[in-house]
Amino acid sequence: MYICLISVHGLIRGHDLELGRDADTGGQTKYVVDLARALAELDAVTQVDLVTRRVVDTDVSDDYAETIEPLSSKARIVRVDAGPDGYLMKETLWDHLDSFMDNLLSWLNEQTHMPDIVHSHYADAGYVGVRLSHLLGVPLVHTGHSLGRDKRHQLLAKGLSGREIDQRYNMDRRIEAEEELLANADLVITSTHNEIEEQYSLYNYYQPDNMAVIPPGTDLTQFHPPDITADEIPFAKSLARFLQQPEKPIILALSRPDERKNILTLLEVYGESSQLQKAANLVIVAGNRDDIRDMESGPQSVMTELLMMIDLYDLYGNVALPKRHLAKEVPDIYRLAALTKGVFINPALTEPFGLTLLEAAASGLPLIATENGGPVDIIGNCNNGLLVDPLDKKSIRSSLLKILHDNTLWQKYSHKGLTGVRKHYSWKAHARKYFSSIEPLPSGYDRLPTKPPKHVKHRYRDRSIFTDLDQNLLGNPSGLKQFIEVVRQNRKCATFGIATGRRLDDALSVMKKFSIPIPDVLITSLGTKIHYTQGLSIDDFWIEHIDHLWQPKSVRRVLANLPGIKPQSKQEQSYFKIAYHYDPNKAPSVDEINTLLHKEELTCNVIHAFGQFLDILPSRASKGQALRYVAQRLDIPLEHILVAGGSGADEDMMRGNTLAVVVANRHHEELSHMIDHERIYFASRAHALGILEAIDHYDFFKRCNVPEEQ
Numbered sequence: 001m002y003i004c005l006i007s008v009h010g011l012i013r014g015h016d017l018e019l020g021r022d023a024d025t026g027g028q029t030k031y032v033v034d035l036a037r038a039l040a041e042l043d044a045v046t047q048v049d050l051v052t053r054r055v056v057d058t059d060v061s062d063d064y065a066e067t068i069e070p071l072s073s074k075a076r077i078v079r080v081d082a083g084p085d086g087y088l089m090k091e092t093l094w095d096h097l098d099s100f101m102d103n104l105l106s107w108l109n110e111q112t113h114m115p116d117i118v119h120s121h122y123a124d125a126g127y128v129g130v131r132l133s134h135l136l137g138v139p140l141v142h143t144g145h146s147l148g149r150d151k152r153h154q155l156l157a158k159g160l161s162g163r164e165i166d167q168r169y170n171m172d173r174r175i176e177a178e179e180e181l182l183a184n185a186d187l188v189i190t191s192t193h194n195e196i197e198e199q200y201s202l203y204n205y206y207q208p209d210n211m212a213v214i215p216p217g218t219d220l221t222q223f224h225p226p227d228i229t230a231d232e233i234p235f236a237k238s239l240a241r242f243l244q245q246p247e248k249p250i251i252l253a254l255s256r257p258d259e260r261k262n263i264l265t266l267l268e269v270y271g272e273s274s275q276l277q278k279a280a281n282l283v284i285v286a287g288n289r290d291d292i293r294d295m296e297s298g299p300q301s302v303m304t305e306l307l308m309m310i311d312l313y314d315l316y317g318n319v320a321l322p323k324r325h326l327a328k329e330v331p332d333i334y335r336l337a338a339l340t341k342g343v344f345i346n347p348a349l350t351e352p353f354g355l356t357l358l359e360a361a362a363s364g365l366p367l368i369a370t371e372n373g374g375p376v377d378i379i380g381n382c383n384n385g386l387l388v389d390p391l392d393k394k395s396i397r398s399s400l401l402k403i404l405h406d407n408t409l410w411q412k413y414s415h416k417g418l419t420g421v422r423k424h425y426s427w428k429a430h431a432r433k434y435f436s437s438i439e440p441l442p443s444g445y446d447r448l449p450t451k452p453p454k455h456v457k458h459r460y461r462d463r464s465i466f467t468d469l470d471q472n473l474l475g476n477p478s479g480l481k482q483f484i485e486v487v488r489q490n491r492k493c494a495t496f497g498i499a500t501g502r503r504l505d506d507a508l509s510v511m512k513k514f515s516i517p518i519p520d521v522l523i524t525s526l527g528t529k530i531h532y533t534q535g536l537s538i539d540d541f542w543i544e545h546i547d548h549l550w551q552p553k554s555v556r557r558v559l560a561n562l563p564g565i566k567p568q569s570k571q572e573q574s575y576f577k578i579a580y581h582y583d584p585n586k587a588p589s590v591d592e593i594n595t596l597l598h599k600e601e602l603t604c605n606v607i608h609a610f611g612q613f614l615d616i617l618p619s620r621a622s623k624g625q626a627l628r629y630v631a632q633r634l635d636i637p638l639e640h641i642l643v644a645g646g647s648g649a650d651e652d653m654m655r656g657n658t659l660a661v662v663v664a665n666r667h668h669e670e671l672s673h674m675i676d677h678e679r680i681y682f683a684s685r686a687h688a689l690g691i692l693e694a695i696d697h698y699d700f701f702k703r704c705n706v707p708e709e710q
Helices: 027-040 094-109 122-136 148-157 162-169 171-184 193-202 234-240 263-271 274-279 297-312 327-339 355-362 375-382 393-404 407-424 427-438 477-489 504-513 540-546 552-559 590-599 623-634 648-654 669-674 687-697
Strands: 002-006 047-053 068-070 075-080 117-121 140-143 187-190 211-213 250-254 281-285 343-346 367-370 385-388 463-467 494-499 521-524 529-532 565-567 578-582 604-609 613-618 641-645 659-662 680-682
Touching: 002 027, 002 122, 027 047, 027 075, 027 117, 027 355, 027 427, 075 094, 094 122, 094 623, 117 122, 122 140, 122 171, 122 623, 140 171, 148 162, 148 171, 148 193, 162 171, 171 590, 187 193, 187 427, 193 211, 193 375, 234 327, 250 263, 250 327, 250 355, 263 274, 263 281, 263 297, 263 393, 274 393, 281 327, 327 343, 327 355, 343 355, 343 393, 355 367, 355 375, 355 407, 367 375, 367 393, 375 385, 375 407, 385 393, 393 407, 463 521, 463 623, 463 687, 477 687, 494 623, 504 521, 521 623, 529 540, 529 623, 540 623, 552 578, 552 590, 590 604, 590 613, 604 648, 623 641, 623 648, 641 648, 641 687, 648 659, 648 669, 659 687
Parallel strands: 002 047, 002 117, 047 075, 117 140, 140 187, 187 211, 250 281, 250 343, 343 367, 367 385, 463 494, 463 641, 494 521, 641 659, 659 680
Antiparallel strands: 068 075, 521 529, 565 578, 578 613, 604 613
16 A cells, blocks of 8 residues: 655654744644654555655755655655745645645656555645545545634634634635545544544534544654663753752643643743742743744744743742753653653643653653643543643642652552553554554545547647636637637647536537637536547546535535525536526525535535536536646646636636636636736736737747746
């Protein structure tokens, strides 16, 4: 089995992970690297690729610019270009995910084999994973790590408005992607039962039967009890700068300087308790920093508050807040705390899982952790510590003192943690359970062909023009005539394609009326059917492919009595396209219609165009997905395809690596949000003349690229 893991954001490499560098380089980056290595150890797995975004940036290591980085003999990190070269936070990556998918697909097409499983991590990778699994015809596995609806609730509770949340975090796009992937994923892997019951249950497409709890593992060769003295641990010297009595037990907190990690409350508890100050030192390892003034506003606020509180409670000599630590020092930090008979604490407001808890337990430390989220399962399985309400300072204080003052209890929790982690949370156990969960998934999946249809003649065509029919080619007879002549003159190098929402017979009638020649490829009914050459031979593989999970009768039943929605004429309907007239003043919003379909567990693609048309298609069908399938079969790079579109139905054709144009008469508000996209040209001329303008703009028949001044 060949497994393709996708984790788009953060800084991912196989050594010296920069955990805590920022909000995007945390537990998920370590998890996916460890998962790739563990799966590659299985005999039944032939290859594991961990695909992430390539970063070329002088502010980060050159490691992140390497296209391929081996992790083991059967595992590697593959870095794919997407958007600008520099490092970007995950909230700003959404507009570049289609390019990420296109570039990943292009790279896969160059390999000897295609993946058997696509496994996406977090919502951005889920967006990519849905589209990749559709095109490859392979199962999709997903791990959320954290979820948008849960985060939205937390941010609303903190006083942010819905508008602020969406602007800052791109939350609407994230939640939409999460709903889509839950509708399409064959398996969702979670770390805890709490994650399923408390977080995934917030989603319309909540399907607990499609979910498996497989807790992450921890590297027991890296995290283990101390086998040296404290004097032999270099990090102890770093703490000696802060602590008057470094031999005292250590209360250890290790996390990003994120308000949700609640380390400010921990410091308050310690500062208000003379008993705790007498019993132990407090060591807070909160990422790395050079200058607090240069940090982002959130972490900067937390660090500033920590320093002010240390001063307020006069905790100098009792609290250590080191500026820097190396990833390779983390195991020794745990072991140092264990040598002092200390305690590890995670007081987060909520913790999806808590990898640091496993690492601390594997090092012999008793745990105190939040009762909200994953720690419930960890401490429940290992019985190696106490759960606390993270907002109850009295409970936190008493729990710390209970363990620190009772050596017998400390020894019990330490021993229970060591045995529990080995039993429940080793990577070997995780990999075995993972494989048993995914092994049945590939059955019943047919791979899409990548060779041209037999009836399509091979010509030296390395580029293609695809356009919608109605308002792009029609409306200016003179412009249409010029466009057709240009296509004919370049027929030896360029494939001509039409992608329309019309049915085949209707499209042919219009084309005959306006003397439009039969294209080399005709995509009809919004991407549900594909026809080739003068004979209009239909692509049967595509028909079988998009029929996956399609339930048209159920869709019609669910939408039958909605106000403001009226079926279009029979001429506009087909088996794979359910078409409605849509009155926005009477009908539910498109989001509400999507929600309704999701609640009925119907996997569909809902397309809204020109504010008045609503089409329901199979989830694998759209103009964009059909175009990418055709590009693979005809071996035409997406970068050499010029797409002319102008409504919401065309958007996924125009996103990603294609060159695109919106002609002047179609500068519709549905596409106005794409005006800053480098590869989408908004023409000044209308109809076919606008396409000709784009051909000149991109120098399509020669250089075929975005002009440098853009």
